[in-house]
Amino acid sequence: MSKARIEAFSDAVIAVAITLLALNLHVPDPAGSSSLARGLAEQWPNYAAFVVSFTTIGIIWINHHAMLRRIVSVDHTILLLNLLLLLTICVLPFTTALMADYLNANEGQKLAAAVYSASFLFMSLAFFAMQQHLLRAKAHLLHEYLTPEVRRRVLRRNAFGSLPYALATLAALVTPYLTLAICAGLAVFYALPGTTTDVQSA
Amino acid sequence: MSKARIEAFSDAVIAVAITLLALNLHVPDPAGSSSLARGLAEQWPNYAAFVVSFTTIGIIWINHHAMLRRIVSVDHTILLLNLLLLLTICVLPFTTALMADYLNANEGQKLAAAVYSASFLFMSLAFFAMQQHLLRAKAHLLHEYLTPEVRRRVLRRNAFGSLPYALATLAALVTPYLTLAICAGLAVFYALPGTTTDVQSA
Amino acid sequence: MSKARIEAFSDAVIAVAITLLALNLHVPDPAGSSSLARGLAEQWPNYAAFVVSFTTIGIIWINHHAMLRRIVSVDHTILLLNLLLLLTICVLPFTTALMADYLNANEGQKLAAAVYSASFLFMSLAFFAMQQHLLRAKAHLLHEYLTPEVRRRVLRRNAFGSLPYALATLAALVTPYLTLAICAGLAVFYALPGTTTDVQSA
């Protein structure tokens, strides 16, 4: 299969998922008892989770492109690993809504936060699995020759990229706000130039 | 019409349909009486149906690409058969939600399961019809020469690909869990390398 | 602006709109009083309106591509007319839901049917306006030379293509079922080879 169509399909799935995130911004009921200002203000977890998830999906899109730029063709395993990665991305609007709706709830706060960061963890693990398959197994599919040392460096960085999400998931045992803060910090960190998991210079 | 635009349109429709599947993962009501853990656990049919449908649509996308790779141009009949195939794919988020919401219901379990696997059956029949038209009727549209023996093999495999979904629909008469299990097994089976209905080596 | 990006954007908008049509297929409430079989059967207007609208949008997509195939570049007016056409397409999931929900209602049947076919009428008028602009005003944008006689034939066919939807809108004064039947008949008619409003041989 040509690389062009896997890119087009992935772009479309990621674009729909990132746009569906906004469906979790709710218009307060005009017939409700509290004022609109209060209704909008009480939704701050929705805004925070929206921005964090949007940025994270945006960065995974950048990294996805950088990863595919390395290869010239795709095999069946890449197609399946890419579907797995897209599945984890499609789940994010759901886990983002869960995080937002339960952050200030009386019960379920910690579980919702754990599910939220775990969904990022799964996404980064799926990304890592695809990256690993690309770099290890299939030299003839690669666009350019990578020295073993460069491969190791890229894989190591990818592996470390999953670790903070595991920590954020554990942090949910303490408080969900810490989980959200870690995820937000990671989104900012990965958005900085030179810190994406698969950059040109790698 | 150029092949590029039918691919682009099909990719976009399939991408939206596969992403909309996740709209059927519901955030339990924070004001509800049961705990979040229980609320999430009780949704297991939704997760199962989501993964099965996501994988099945992902595989049909791979097969769709492989099918179109064979041709150089499209005629009016291909456009219509492709629209029919896309229609059956667009219906899947609905039948998936039906399956998930009724799997543990007191009434309608078997009907919901039958509708679910029947929607896969229709999808595979639409795929078969398009494949058949491509291989039989329009030699001048084909990218490469296929021996009659290869054509027969591809068509036979496609025809057999629909049969298990007919069985899964009948299995709903026994129990909906069997239907779901068969559909899940088929998704795993078709995801294996070399078992897609229209592979390179065909 | 290059033709490629107006095609890509239009394809994406039409793909999303055609897929959103399926959101109007509702899963009957498992806790409801009537059986699932009855709940699904009572939704037949939703299935009928879904299939009619899906086919109509699919045909407009085919015609849209055929229309753009004629030109080499786009000007500002084409961009605006294309946006107008896309707006009328984006409205269709709403008018389709309106038709489906009111076909068997006690009140509003005729109005809903009139709005439904009027939305098709607007779509075909927007298509006609774009076609007319392409064929009349901008000879230097055209890919191939069209004789005045061919232009007239294409435009006449497009103009007549709008007329049946005006009739279907009027038919709503009699009964909404007639409107739906006319729209269904038109979808079948336009799907026949050689009857699309802008075919290769035109």
Added chain:
Amino acid sequence: MSKARIEAFSDAVIAVAITLLALNLHVPDPAGSSSLARGLAEQWPNYAAFVVSFTTIGIIWINHHAMLRRIVSVDHTILLLNLLLLLTICVLPFTTALMADYLNANEGQKLAAAVYSASFLFMSLAFFAMQQHLLRAKAHLLHEYLTPEVRRRVLRRNAFGSLPYALATLAALVTPYLTLAICAGLAVFYALPGTTTDVQSA
């Protein structure tokens, strides 16, 4: 990263956002007490906000393409600024729904209108930031040489493009209808040929 994929992804996100606008057109409840005609008529703020937002997003899409046409390649900052711009576009279906649902409400009218035009303001500021980065910082990415005078003209026009949305936001202090009217006027104005913020002749 190639320009092609940032265009494809942006097109897809904008296409989904523009189509989701129509989800805010509601089918009146058939079991409701008022007639369908009245139910549809009372939704006029939804139609008005839909058309204004649709046109505005359509114009930003045209301008986005014109902006990217200038460059040959993208750097990390462009990717991030583009994500920021897409984020502001994804929020528009929410703020459009807010405007529509509160325009005739007893409370919150002015706040909803202010949020609505503020969301356009943010979008135009994100567009301006991206334009500025493209024109100022990265001469080696540019497709064609622009004289300093042309750059200044484009930037000045972009800066002025944000101003009316700031005014529309302030106008919400007076009445939300004025805000809606200004936003509608701007959509019409920018749709006129030669008034887009980044045209070929710039």
